[in-house]
Amino acid sequence: MLEARDEIIKNRAVVADDWALLRLDEGEAADTVTVPVGKVIVPLLVWQAQRAALESRLPDIGVWLASNERPEVLAGDVEKFAVIAVNFPKFTDGRGYSIAYNLRARLGYKGELRAIGDVLRDQLFSMQRVGFDAYATRPDRSIHEALKGLSVFSETYQASWDEKAPLFRRHKRDVQSPDTDIGFGI
Numbered sequence: 001m002l003e004a005r006d007e008i009i010k011n012r013a014v015v016a017d018d019w020a021l022l023r024l025d026e027g028e029a030a031d032t033v034t035v036p037v038g039k040v041i042v043p044l045l046v047w048q049a050q051r052a053a054l055e056s057r058l059p060d061i062g063v064w065l066a067s068n069e070r071p072e073v074l075a076g077d078v079e080k081f082a083v084i085a086v087n088f089p090k091f092t093d094g095r096g097y098s099i100a101y102n103l104r105a106r107l108g109y110k111g112e113l114r115a116i117g118d119v120l121r122d123q124l125f126s127m128q129r130v131g132f133d134a135y136a137t138r139p140d141r142s143i144h145e146a147l148k149g150l151s152v153f154s155e156t157y158q159a160s161w162d163e164k165a166p167l168f169r170r171h172k173r174d175v176q177s178p179d180t181d182i183g184f185g186i
Helices: 044-049 051-055 095-105 121-129 143-151
Strands: 002-004 007-010 013-016 020-022 040-043 061-065 083-088 112-117
Touching (some): 083 095, 121 143
Parallel strands (some): 083 112
């Protein structure tokens, strides 16, 4: 089944989406499914099964990972893809956050990292923190309302992909002496 969207959130703006997403229907096999012409994001299993044919179509082929798939299987290939997507099968499944972080931090992926599936406004700020820069939000929700989720917080405490230093390392403190400041030296 081919899913096409009119718009996604990318780089903090609502933009036209020129990629289609291929999902396997029940009974379809990864090695025999037809990948349509054009910019298509295929499941990891399809990429693995049809790699020889799909490599000739790069950069118009992207790949998406299910939440139970390991990003390390793409080691050595990440630089080939203009888009890598991570599927969130339901709002409460957080495995995609680790996948995104590992794609950016460990595998060095620099292209578009897109969240797909059950993606809601409440998740966008945290998704951005681990490396996502594009979001295909749930079609039954307003994409313009979801965009506001990227600016919910003005400051973060923890270090992550988007901010390498924790808050206490980013702000200069006026410290008089070790005797007057209990947090001196932190």
